[in-house]
Amino acid sequence: MNPFRSVGARLGLGLAAVVAAALVLVDLIVVPSLERNLINAKLSQLREAAPTVGSQLLNSSSFTLDDTVQAAAASSDARVVYFTPLTFHPAKLTVFADSSSVTSADVEDDRLALRAFEELRPVKGTVSSGGRRYAEVAYPIFGGPVVLLRAPLRDSLRSIHLVRSRLVVAGLIALAAALLVGYLAASIFARRIRRLERAADRIAAGDFSEPLVDSRGDELGQLARAFERMRQRLAQLEHARREFIANASHELRTPLFSLGGFLELMSDEELDPETQAEFTATMREQVERLTKLATDLLDLSRLDAGRLTLVREPVDLAALAEILVDEFRAVAVSGEHELGVEGAVEASALGDEERALQIGRIFVENALIHTPPGTAVRVGTALRNGSALLTVEDAGPGIPAEHADRVFDRFYRLEGSIASGSGLGLAIAHELAELMGGAVELETRPGRTVFALVLPTAMSKTAFSQEKGRLRQPSLQ
Ligand SMILES: Nc1ncnc2c1ncn2[C@@H]1O[C@H](COP(=O)(O)OP(=O)(O)OP(=O)(O)O)[C@@H](O)[C@H]1O
Ligand SMILES: [Mg+2]
Numbered sequence: 001m002n003p004f005r006s007v008g009a010r011l012g013l014g015l016a017a018v019v020a021a022a023l024v025l026v027d028l029i030v031v032p033s034l035e036r037n038l039i040n041a042k043l044s045q046l047r048e049a050a051p052t053v054g055s056q057l058l059n060s061s062s063f064t065l066d067d068t069v070q071a072a073a074a075s076s077d078a079r080v081v082y083f084t085p086l087t088f089h090p091a092k093l094t095v096f097a098d099s100s101s102v103t104s105a106d107v108e109d110d111r112l113a114l115r116a117f118e119e120l121r122p123v124k125g126t127v128s129s130g131g132r133r134y135a136e137v138a139y140p141i142f143g144g145p146v147v148l149l150r151a152p153l154r155d156s157l158r159s160i161h162l163v164r165s166r167l168v169v170a171g172l173i174a175l176a177a178a179l180l181v182g183y184l185a186a187s188i189f190a191r192r193i194r195r196l197e198r199a200a201d202r203i204a205a206g207d208f209s210e211p212l213v214d215s216r217g218d219e220l221g222q223l224a225r226a227f228e229r230m231r232q233r234l235a236q237l238e239h240a241r242r243e244f245i246a247n248a249s250h251e252l253r254t255p256l257f258s259l260g261g262f263l264e265l266m267s268d269e270e271l272d273p274e275t276q277a278e279f280t281a282t283m284r285e286q287v288e289r290l291t292k293l294a295t296d297l298l299d300l301s302r303l304d305a306g307r308l309t310l311v312r313e314p315v316d317l318a319a320l321a322e323i324l325v326d327e328f329r330a331v332a333v334s335g336e337h338e339l340g341v342e343g344a345v346e347a348s349a350l351g352d353e354e355r356a357l358q359i360g361r362i363f364v365e366n367a368l369i370h371t372p373p374g375t376a377v378r379v380g381t382a383l384r385n386g387s388a389l390l391t392v393e394d395a396g397p398g399i400p401a402e403h404a405d406r407v408f409d410r411f412y413r414l415e416g417s418i419a420s421g422s423g424l425g426l427a428i429a430h431e432l433a434e435l436m437g438g439a440v441e442l443e444t445r446p447g448r449t450v451f452a453l454v455l456p457t458a459m460s461k462t463a464f465s466q467e468k469g470r471l472r473q474p475s476l477q
Pocket of ligand 1: 362366367370371394396397398399407412413414415421422423424425426427449
């Protein structure tokens with residue numbers, strides 16, 4: 001990056017520009033006004049002294065005039081020149097007495113004295129002579145003479161020059177300090193911004209391992225903490241994604257591997273019809289398992305992508321309980337389970353009927369598969385504080401407390417569960433229920449395990465049948 005385009009350089013230059021502008025303003029406004037004030041103070045001082053000096057000169061005789069001029073010069077701290085009109089040329093002035101012993105040539109044609117003489121009023125101003133500036137007050141004394149008080153401005157102007165040169169030095173120091181402070185301050189920020197940039201690049205490259213720590217309480221610190229939260233979330237998602245792919249591939253490979261083995265056996269060897277029938281039955285089971293797995297994975301991927309379409313309609317849970325028991329009657333009989341509806345109350349929920357049925361199937365299938373033969377399984381409904389429940393209860397061994405929370409995780413199975421399951425059923429049930437605005441609940445202890453689908457209640461049964469068609473509307477895309 002061009003070093004002059006960095007934040008540090010820009011901030012430093014910006015501060016330096018502000019300091020430089022302040023200095024120029026001081027030089028253009030403050031210094032001239034200071035100079036004006038000093039000159040005016042000198043002129044006022046001379047103007048105040050002029051009448052006294054005038055009357056002293058007027059009262060002095062020609063013998064004492066030189067002494068009076070010297071005394072007046074000393075008391076007024078200025079050169080005192082006494083002009084009188086020329087005898088043969090009354091419109092012109094001539095120097096009659098001068099406190100300066102060097103020469104009077106420089107004041108002979110003094111324009112202020114001449115103006116005071118002509119206009120008969122005191123005149124003040126500055127004049128330059130011999131490369132120097134003076135403050136002058138010309139004071140006319142009645143009858144014609146003019147007294148001129150002249151004081152050098154050298155001392156006043158010297159202090160102005162001093163102020164100005166100090167100002168330049170101070171300004172240069174301030175400029176350098178502004179450049180340095182601006183650059184350093186911005187460099188500190190720039191370093192923290194670069195850390196954020198590097199972290200963003202790492203995340204963009206798929207590396208979520210390095211945490212971003214910035215404990216400061218300013219905006220950059222807040223940004224860094226937001227960044228860190230994002231990194232952790234992305235790391236979790238990435239971990240879940242990898243785990244999901246690994247699990248899904250493993251689950252797909254097992255039945256495919258088994259199918260491949262059977263196919264090889266069947267093509268290689270002369271099999272008797274009995275074994276062949278046995279092999280075909282096992283292969284059908286594996287194909288069914290694969291089909292179920294593919295359907296479950298598709299459901300999950302739709303859930304992840306938010307593309308699962310649900311309708312929000314009144315669902316009669318008691319009717320669903322009957323359907324479930326009918327559907328699984330044959331499976332229950334083959335596993336010697338006692339399956340029936342028990343304690344079903346009229347419970348109308350708001351949700352998607354097909355998906356509620358899918359969740360019920362997951363519960364009933366689990367109750368039949370994961371419990372020993374002969375275990376009783378009861379499907380029922382209930383109402384509870386504005387919620388309608390579809391419950392599946394079994395008298396099986398239950399799920400140990402340390403696993404109870406995790407059975408809703410994807411691919412989670414308990415040790416010793418039957419091998420055909422993939423551990424996706426309850427995860428799908430949980431996510432579907434949440435999507436319908438409900439939840440799944442589990443209550444388990446040895447001898448009694450209850451899975452419940454909890455949905456918001458709809459209206460009463462009479463209104464329900466009339467409204468059912470009208471209420472059908474997609475709630476989620
Ligand atoms: N009624 C139950 N009694 C005892 N254990 C259960 C019961 N229901 C679920 N489980 C345990 O919870 C685990 C997760 O269940 P889940 O339905 O998610 O997966 P699965 O049944 O193993 O496979 P899938 O349903 O995907 O075919 C099961 O493997 C089983 O160990
Ligand atoms: Mg299951």
